[in-house]
Amino acid sequence: MLMQMGNLVDHLTVAQNIRLQRSLAGQRERARLPELLASIGIGALGDSLPSQLSGGESARAGLCVALASEPFILICDEPTAEVDAETEKDVITVLRQHCSAGACVIVATHSDVLARAANRCLSIRDGRLVA
Structure with a gap:
């Protein structure tokens, strides 16, 4: 699960957060950690603590943690709430790749760009689900 914020353990680096997620899922070290970080533009931030990240970097690091297992x-x-338009495209690409690998991605968003990238879109208006 990727929450809007609070996805990282504060006293661990980004790479350690990802390794922790893999360990909790009973999985071995992720050999492609650098590629995962680079895929959303934070390849150089693996050794950074959450307090050293901007809001957008923290959101992308949280996505890496969510995808780690x-x-x-x-x-x-x-x-994509904390990222610029170009980074939003990168995040959408990563989410689409995850879907292409056979996974299901469910997103709550206010972003029209992200909603248009979805295979299926449902809206909630005035407390009612609209297909």
Whole structure:
């Protein structure tokens, strides 16, 4: 699960947060950690603590943590809320790649760009689900 904020353990680096997620999922070290970080533009931040990251960098690091165990179902709350338009495209690409690998990605968003990238979009208006 990717929450809008609070996805990182404060006293661990980004890389350590990712390794912790893999360990908790009973998985071995992720050999492609550098590629995962680079895929959303934070390749040089693996040794950074969460307090050293901007809001957008923290959001992207949280996405890396959420993807670290390669979940079959990924639930995201506003995964592009803290990022610029170019980075939003990168995040969408990463989420689409996860779907292409056979996973299900469920996203809550206010971003029209992200919503248009979805295979299926449902809206909640006035407390009612609208297909």
